[in-house]
Amino acid sequence: MPPETVVFFHAHPDDEAIFTGGTIALLAQKGVRVVVVFATTGEMGEIRGDLETGETLAERRARESRVAADILGVAHSVFLGYRDSGLPGDPANDAPESFAAVEAEAAADHLAGVLEPEAPAAIVVYDAGGIYGHPDHIHVHRVGVRAAEILGIPTIYQATVDREYLHFVETHLVGEAAGSPNAVVPMPTVGVPTVFVTTTVDVRSVLDRKRRAIAAHSSQVPETSSAMSLSAAAFAGVYGYEWYVREGPGGAHRGGLKPFVRLYRRAIRHVTLRARNGRASGTRARGIGAMQPVVQVV
Numbered sequence: 001m002p003p004e005t006v007v008f009f010h011a012h013p014d015d016e017a018i019f020t021g022g023t024i025a026l027l028a029q030k031g032v033r034v035v036v037v038f039a040t041t042g043e044m045g046e047i048r049g050d051l052e053t054g055e056t057l058a059e060r061r062a063r064e065s066r067v068a069a070d071i072l073g074v075a076h077s078v079f080l081g082y083r084d085s086g087l088p089g090d091p092a093n094d095a096p097e098s099f100a101a102v103e104a105e106a107a108a109d110h111l112a113g114v115l116e117p118e119a120p121a122a123i124v125v126y127d128a129g130g131i132y133g134h135p136d137h138i139h140v141h142r143v144g145v146r147a148a149e150i151l152g153i154p155t156i157y158q159a160t161v162d163r164e165y166l167h168f169v170e171t172h173l174v175g176e177a178a179g180s181p182n183a184v185v186p187m188p189t190v191g192v193p194t195v196f197v198t199t200t201v202d203v204r205s206v207l208d209r210k211r212r213a214i215a216a217h218s219s220q221v222p223e224t225s226s227a228m229s230l231s232a233a234a235f236a237g238v239y240g241y242e243w244y245v246r247e248g249p250g251g252a253h254r255g256g257l258k259p260f261v262r263l264y265r266r267a268i269r270h271v272t273l274r275a276r277n278g279r280a281s282g283t284r285a286r287g288i289g290a291m292q293p294v295v296q297v298v
Ligand SMILES: [Zn+2]
Pocket: 011, 012, 015, 134, 137
């Protein structure tokens, strides 16, 4: 029986590692064939690291994505070839070849054509707000959901972040993106509230690979970035979980996506545990109450 295939549809190289790198590594480890599709090469990104002489940002980011793919165990990567639309207000938003300006139906047909031979059991897109409002991320949601309809893919996982959980740990890169002077939406509207998260994947067992995959995107996340400067414990707090809103059955074709686990937890518990272990300043959260995390295969 051929391995089950799960497709991760992302806007730009680095999103796959930051938001879903641990899930990719866990799925690949379980023998699932992981295909990553990038809408763009992220050529409108800020250059935060150094480029090689003569290298364009698009070339650099494509190269970084190949390194990250090898680290995470991605079986196949595809670039759809649209242009990065840049942040809202950028003139690139309206350039005809910009991803966000391409009609969703046309882009969904394109994506469906690429994915049809893969017969994916599930597709991963972003939540409807694009996690933090970037126009390309919002379009990934629309285009990915429509492609799933066209192909009859039974299960969609919307990658997101748990907005409430992130209040209790060090700053996530998504918070910086949302909090930058070019911010699209204020931090409180990043991701979704805890109650909307259907699936939290504990990726701490593959965290070293996730960290190396994020570091491979050094043009965007250099060694001096907040993420790379965190202690191991703080990094695990921020990047040790990945969050999804699932639509459709949890077990797609052929017996289910076992590594997608449901983990009921309260961020509050994290804080009180840290305080009990003496590693936090003694901040003691009250009011919500702690609950033992329950890990469940869905
Ligand atoms: Zn992005």
